[in-house]
Amino acid sequence: QVQLEESGGGLVQAGGSLRLSCAVSGRTFSSYVMGWFGQAPGKEREFVAAIWRRGGITLYADSVKGRFGISTDNAKMTVHLQMDSLKPEDTAVYYCALDLNFSNIEIMTSEYDYWGQGTQVTVSS
Numbered sequence: 001q002v003q004l005e006e007s008g009g010g011l012v013q014a015g016g017s018l019r020l021s022c023a024v025s026g027r028t029f030s031s032y033v034m035g036w037f038g039q040a041p042g043k044e045r046e047f048v049a050a051i052w053r054r055g056g057i058t059l060y061a062d063s064v065k066g067r068f069g070i071s072t073d074n075a076k077m078t079v080h081l082q083m084d085s086l087k088p089e090d091t092a093v094y095y096c097a098l099d100l101n102f103s104n105i106e107i108m109t110s111e112y113d114y115w116g117q118g119t120q121v122t123v124s125s
Contacts, residue, residue: 002025002026002027002113002114003024003025004023004024004098004114006021006022006096008021009119009120009121010121010122012086012122014086014087014123014124014125016123017082017083017086018083018121019081019082019083020080020081020096021079022078022116023078024077025077031053031054032052032098032099033099033102033105033106034050034053034070034079034096034097035048035050035099035106035112036070036095036096037095038092039092039093039094039118045095045109046061048060048061048064048081048094049061049068050070050105050106050107051070051071052102052105053074056072057105058105059105059107064083067086068081068082068083068084069081069082069084070082081096083121086121087123088123088125091121091123093119093120094118094121095115095116095118096115097114098114099112100114
């Protein structure tokens with residue numbers, strides 16, 4: 001059974017940094033897309049960033065370009081989200097997700113096959 005587990009969330013002041021991690025267990029995959037989504041209170045889950053493991057291709061939401069960086073540790077099947085210059089509007093529960101049936105990097109939640117439980121990120125002003 002495939003499981004995704006996020007870690008690294010917390011409370012940080014505006015302008016600060018956090019590093020989220022997501023570890024995949026249960027199976028190994030040679031090619032996949034892993035994404036991060038954020039869900040603020042009362043809002044829908046939204047795409048933040050994703051990476052295609054084999055090609056190293058990345059995609060970012062406009063709101064985080066230049067501030068966030070996504071990377072993978074392929075040997076450990078772990079994806080990281082480095083979050084710099086955080087803003088109060090970045091406050092959300094962040095979920096990692098795994099897409100095994102892809103032709104492109106997808107931004108829609110419905111395209112992802114497995115999800116983690118989420119980790120809270122709170123940015124104070």
